[in-house]
Amino acid sequence: xxxxxxxxxxxxxxxxxxxxxxxxxxxxxxxxxxxxxxxxxxxxxxxxxxxxxxxxxxxxxxxxxxxxxxxxxxxxxxxxxxxxxxxxxxxxxxxxxxxxxxxxxxxxxxxxxxxxxxxxxxxxxxxxxxxxxxxxxxxxxxxxxxxxxxxxxxxxxxxxxxxxxxxxxxxxxxxxxxxxxxxxxxxxxxxxxxxxxxxxxxxxxxxxxxxxxxxxxxxxxxxxxxxxxxxxxxxxxxxxxxxxxxxxxxxxxxxxxxxxxxxxxxxxxxxxxxxxxxxxxxxxxxxxxxxxxxxxxxxxxxxxxxxxxxxxxxxxxxxxxxxxxxxxxxxxxxxxxxxxxxxxxxxxxxxxxxxxxxxxxxxxxxxxxxxxxxxxxxxxxxxxxxxxxxxxxxxxxxxxxxxxxxxxxxxxxx
Numbered sequence: 560x561x562x563x564x565x566x567x568x569x570x571x572x573x574x575x576x577x578x579x580x581x582x583x584x585x586x587x588x589x590x591x592x593x594x595x596x597x598x599x600x601x602x603x604x605x606x607x608x609x610x611x612x613x614x615x616x617x618x619x620x621x622x623x624x625x626x627x628x629x630x631x632x633x634x635x636x637x638x639x640x641x642x643x644x645x646x647x648x649x650x651x652x653x654x655x656x657x658x659x660x661x662x663x664x665x666x667x668x669x670x671x672x673x674x675x676x677x678x679x680x681x682x683x684x685x686x687x688x689x690x691x692x693x694x695x696x697x698x699x700x701x702x703x704x705x706x707x708x709x710x711x712x713x714x715x716x717x718x719x720x721x722x723x724x725x726x727x728x729x730x731x732x733x734x735x736x737x738x739x740x741x742x743x744x745x746x747x748x749x750x751x752x753x754x755x756x757x758x759x760x761x762x763x764x765x766x767x768x769x770x771x772x773x774x775x776x777x778x779x780x781x782x783x784x785x786x787x788x789x790x791x792x793x794x795x796x797x798x799x800x801x802x803x804x805x806x807x808x809x810x811x812x813x814x815x816x817x818x819x820x821x822x823x824x825x826x827x828x829x830x831x832x833x834x835x836x837x838x839x840x841x842x843x844x845x846x847x848x849x850x851x852x853x854x855x856x857x858x859x860x861x862x863x864x865x866x867x868x869x870x871x872x873x874x875x876x877x878x879x880x881x882x883x884x885x886x887x888x889x890x891x892x893x894x895x896x897x898x899x900x901x902x903x904x905x906x907x908x909x910x911x912x913x914x915x916x917x918x919x920x921x922x923x924x925x926x927x928x929x930x931x932x933x934x935x936x937x938x939x940x941x942x943x944x945x946x947x948x949x950x951x952x953x954x955x956x957x958x959x960x961x962x963x964x965x966x967x968x969x970x971x972x973x
Contacts, residue, residue, distance in 0.1 A: 561921045562589020567736065568652040569593070570645045571625070572665055574601035576693070576718055577682050577752065578658045579621040580725030585732060586624035587911035589921075593936055594625045595641050597632045598958045600929050614902035622926040623898075623908060628937070629930025629958040636956040638664045640937065646674035647940045653745065654732060658682040660690070667747035676745040678735045680728050685753040693718040696756045701765070708780035720756040727755050782846075787811075787838035789846050790875065791853035791861075797875045798853065798861050805833045810868040815852040821845070882907070898925045930960040 567590040571582040579594070586592040596604070608616045628644070631637035642665065645655045653674045658681065659665050667679040684691030694714055697703060707713035727750050735746040760766055768776065781790045781799070787808065788801035802808045812821050821832060824844065830837040838845065853861055858874045865872040881889060889895065895907045908923045937943045937957070951957045 561918070562587070563915065563918055564733075565589040566651045567591065567654065568647075568649065569654045569656060569732070570595060570641075572641065572645075572655065572657040572659050572662070573682065574603040574658065575606075576621070576721035577724040577728060577750075578656050579603075580722065581680070581682075581728035581732070582656050583621055583624060584726065584729040584911065588913070589918075592625040593628055593644060593932070594622060595628045595630055595632070595644065596929060598629055598930075598955075600629075604929065610903045612902040614900075616903065616906075619900050619903060619926040620908070624924050625927065626932035626936055627927040627929055628933045629960070630933070631956050631958075634956055636951070636954070640941070640951075640956070641665060642670065642673060643941055644936065646670055646677060648674075653677045654680075654736065656680045656682075656728060656732065671745060671747075674745070676739055676743060678732060678739060678746050678748070680732050680735070680748040680750070682724060682728060683749060683751040686751045691752050693721045693752065696720050696752050699753070700756055700760055705776050705778055708778055710778075720752050720759075723759060724750055724752050724755040782839075782842050785839050786835040787842055787845060789842070791846075791850060793853050793856050793858045793861050796858040798858055798865075798872055799875065800865065800870065800872045802838065803871060807870050808832060808838060810870055811849070811865075814864055814868045814870070815849055817848050817852070820848055824848075893920060896923045898923050900925050901928055928960060930958045933957050934959055 564585060567585065569582055569585055569590050569592045571578065571592055571594040573579055573582070573594075582590075582592045582594065603618055604615060605613070606615050606617045610616055630640055632641060645665065646653055653670075653676055655665065655670060655677065657665055657679070663669060667677070667681070670677045670679055684696075691699075697715065697720065698712065703712035703714050706715060728748075731748045731750060735748060739745060765776075776784075782788065783801050786802055788799070790797045790799045800811070802811055812818050824830070824841075825832055828841065830841055832838050832841075832845075856864075862872055862874055876884070884890060889907070894909050894912060896910070897905050898908045900906055900908075908925070910920050910923055914920075934945075934948050934957075937948055937951075938945075943951075948957065948959070952959045
């Protein structure tokens with residue numbers, strides 16, 4: 560493995576989004592990640608979307624770059640093997656990321672008794688120990704009640720809190736590992752999905768807004784809150800436009816040829832459209848002025864004119880349209896490579912989005928099939944012989960799969 564975190568070894572006992580994403584992020588920076596699953600796979604083994612072969616595209620995407628070990632985690636012997644892997648010697652090992660529920664056997668105290676400098680990063684749902692997922696956390700914070708234009712709450716497809724929690728977990732591991740190098744001390748880390756979301760709600764001013772302003776925030780549909788922006792319909796699609804500054808507002812007025820209309824309306828209502836607040840308060844009337852300009856153009860024509868004027872915009876695309884998009888955003892983006900995923904076929908896969916001047920981007924490695932590395936990992940880290948591993952398989956403690964021979968990436972366009 561190459562990358563800034565080369566030689567770091569992380570054991571993952573986690574499922575769904577945040578934990579696996581944290582470990583994927585570390586793996587893409589060079590860490591060796593060993594994911595331990597129960598025999599038959601964890602609860603996310605067949606999570607949608609599913610390929611026509613039945614393989615989870617979601618699972619494959621989050622488990623690139625990792626080695627896969629399959630153990631009977633209900634048996635004492637299987638748990639002992641997992642603990643042994645988590646606490647295996649070496650200055651760069653002894654790091655565990657988990658969201659196991661009721662997993663005292665893989666908890667910090669149990670592991671620290673075997674390796675005092677262990678770094679144990681645990682994801683929970685809520686800080687009081689209750690379970691939670693992105694959808695329930697989002698509902699509890701209030702975001703669905705200010706999303707969309709309808710009276711009913713609108714849930715968001717993007718699992719924002721899972722993604723942020725995953726990045727927070729990854730950061731916590733790197734910080735703890737740095738501290739261990741300095742002090743020799745391990746660490747017990749706990750990150751709850753709720754706390755990550757609550758902290759974000761505070762950072763963005765939503766809590767302070769509720770505490771200090773007399774009126775609750777309304778539902779503004781696709782309008783950009785606090786300024787001018789919205790989706791506009793063209794002859795063949797829709798374009799999202801966001802005006803971030805007075806300069807961009809002037810550029811939009813110039814591009815649409817609405818200078819005289821905007822000036823007359825400004826004088827009529829006594830508004831100063833140099834201010835974000837006035838552009839927001841009069842958003843509906845201003846949008847009505849802009850709509851005919853968009854309606855006369857295609858998406859491509861509108862985006863071309865707006866981008867040339869320095870205005871932030873984007874066409875609305877489906878995932879299918881994104882997947883076949885040519886140019887620097889997708890097809891020619893060095894972030895992506897085409898890899899062969901077993902049971903799926905050729906797909907674009909992303910490296911780490913971080914660019915390092917002194918660490919060239921490494922090729923993306925496809926996900927290994929469940930348990931493909933069990934024999935190799937047990938031999939390398941625990942020194943078990945082929946006979947010993949075979950005996951464990953005979954007792955149902957481990958599940959042995961053929962070695963994974965899936966290739967690394969091909970260059971995009973190859």
